[in-house]
Amino acid sequence: MSDFELMTVVGKGGYGKVVMVKKVDTGKIYAMKILSKASMISKKKNDFEKEMRTREHDSSSHLAGLINIDKALYKHWLVKSTKAERRVLEVVNHPFIVKLHFAFQTKENLCLVLDFINGGELFSHLASQKVFSESRAKFYTAEIILALEYLHAMHVIYRDLKPENILLDLNGHVRLTDFGHSKDEFSRDDRSFSMVGSPYYMAPEVVLNKGHGKEVDWWSLGILAYEMMTGLPPFFDENTRLAYQNLLTKPIPFPETMSEDAKVMLAGLLDTDPKKRFGSVDPPEEVVRLNGETAGIAQKWNQNWLSEVNWDRLLSMEADPPFKPKVKGITDISNFSSHFTSEMAKYDQGAAAAPPGAEVLFEDFAYIAPVSDTMFSPGSPNKKSPPNSSPFADIPPLTSPMGVGAKVQTNTSHETNWQEGE
Known part of the structure; x- marks a missing residue:
């Protein structure tokens, strides 16, 4: 996490939050989706313990008490969906889909570093x-x-x-x-x-x-x-x-x-x-x-x-959108709810430590986008980081643009024509 400066909370969900961050070595602005392992695993175990109690009351079931929660976690929908999101974001590369730049895990969290798109939902x-x-x-x-x-x-x-x-x-x-x-x-x-x-x-x-x-x-x-x-x-x-x-x-x-x-x-x-x-x-x-x-x-x-x-x-993004959000620059957060942006952006290290074995549950989660990314390519294999090291060590600063949302520009809302031949 020392590779990033946490700036502002811009969203929250059931298992984590989204924070505007700045990569320390390049100064680039990103959105970091931070998912709490402890919250996710607690939910998973609660689901399976409930299932076990249900089966224990079912005399016709031969499976009562046979569920190994730790192994079952690997098949739980939350684990599967998190891994699927990470896999999908690695390979997709399209102008109308948010781009994944980095992924890594700490003892407490899973982190996805994405384009920071600040025109609002x-x-x-x-x-x-x-x-x-x-x-x-x-x-x-x-x-x-x-x-x-x-x-x-x-x-x-x-x-x-x-x-x-x-x-x-x-x-x-x-x-x-x-x-x-x-x-x-x-x-x-x-x-x-x-x-x-x-x-x-x-x-x-x-x-x-x-x-x-x-x-x-x-x-x-x-x-x-x-x-x-x-x-x-x-x-x-x-x-x-x-x-x-x-x-x-x-x-x-x-x-x-x-x-x-x-x-x-x-x-x-x-x-x-x-x-x-x-x-x-x-x-x-x-x-x-x-x-x-x-x-x-x-x-x-x-x-x-x-x-x-x-x-x-x-x-090709040559068509002019009919509406442009009011955005003063790359770090403008005016299009996000003050309910989120008023919260202090901090990394809750140790506040809710994940149980032992959580890192194994999400092995191969680390990812660094290739510097030479070109739009519409189907993606490229993971670039893994050495064990127990920063996933950003020895990686040159990104030279490709972060996307349209990274340009510093002041706009006012207005309607424009985008249709055929105009």
């Missing part, structure tokens, strides 16, 4: 503005389509698309973040039966535990696009059980003000049959091979609502 912008114009919602939807198509091509399902997990960089482009629910090494015909995701954004096949694939991401995109244009998810209810019932039984409540093209797009994304859902059928491989990635995407997403999208300009 899509959630906070939507909450303050209530609704977005169709044009603005379309821009974000198109950039997210490119990010999801890339992930699916990398055999990754995101599984947690929601406004809170979408950041805006200082130019107004999206960045997907938080891959804790993602599923990697997933083939086209594979099915997962885990009930993961966030209420209001889960697809019917997840709620019904029918087994799911990449189609769940397109359902979540439909929910998100609807929410951006109306202010709430289509099947919203404060009672999540009723919300699940709504998505299984009720039609999509389209407002009269929504365009017909948008309604068709949303109805296709929110088809309860995953096989018929927009995005579920890929274009012929020959189209992509002969004409390129964006040609395949243009054919696949040949919907009237997206007809004006120039996919090449969008992917």
Whole structure:
């Protein structure tokens, strides 16, 4: 941890927090996601002890008392999801996905060092503005389509698309973040039966535990696009059980003000049959091979609502976003909640020490991104650190840009045109 100066807390979750940090030797600003091993392992052991007590009362079970908690920890969803997030972030390299620069563990914590994107969450912008114009919602939807198509091509399902997990960089482009629910090494015909995701954004096949694939991401995109244009998810209810019932039984409540093209797009994304859902059928491989990635995407997403999208300009980030957050510079934290930023940024060393063996649980966690990273490459093998050493020793300063979100620039909010030919 001595390689980084902790500056400001910008987010918190059930098992850790996100802190803006500065790398001491280069002065570069990053976001460090710090996950408490003690909190995670406590949760895991509580889950398994509960399961053991349940089985001990089941006279028909021959497994009572046979669970070895330490071994079972390796298969617990929290361990698996943390390892999956680390694996996914290592290999993905895309303009609309947050980038991992370093990963390491201490006795107490797991640390992921990522791009610091300070334009704010899509959630906070939507909450303050209530609704977005169709044009603005379309821009974000198109950039997210490119990010999801890339992930699916990398055999990754995101599984947690929601406004809170979408950041805006200082130019107004999206960045997907938080891959804790993602599923990697997933083939086209594979099915997962885990009930993961966030209420209001889960697809019917997840709620019904029918087994799911990449189609769940397109359902979540439909929910998100609807929410951006109306202010709430289509099947919203404060009672999540009723919300699940709504998505299984009720039609999509389209407002009269929504365009017909948008309604068709949303109805296709929110088809309860995953096989018929927009995005579920890929274009012929020959189209992509002969004409390129964006040609395949243009054919696949040949919907009237997206007809004006120039996919090449969008992917190359030449398209001007319709909105630019107010950001004064790389260390500006004004787009983060004061509930987080008012907290003192400190490393709670020894405050909640992880039990013995925790380091083995997350072996091979350390990672350093190659200095020569180029955008869109599928990634490269881990660069491991020697045992018991700083993972940053003898590594030259990074010379490649941290991403669009690293540029120091002062912007004011405004609308711009980003569509085909302009």
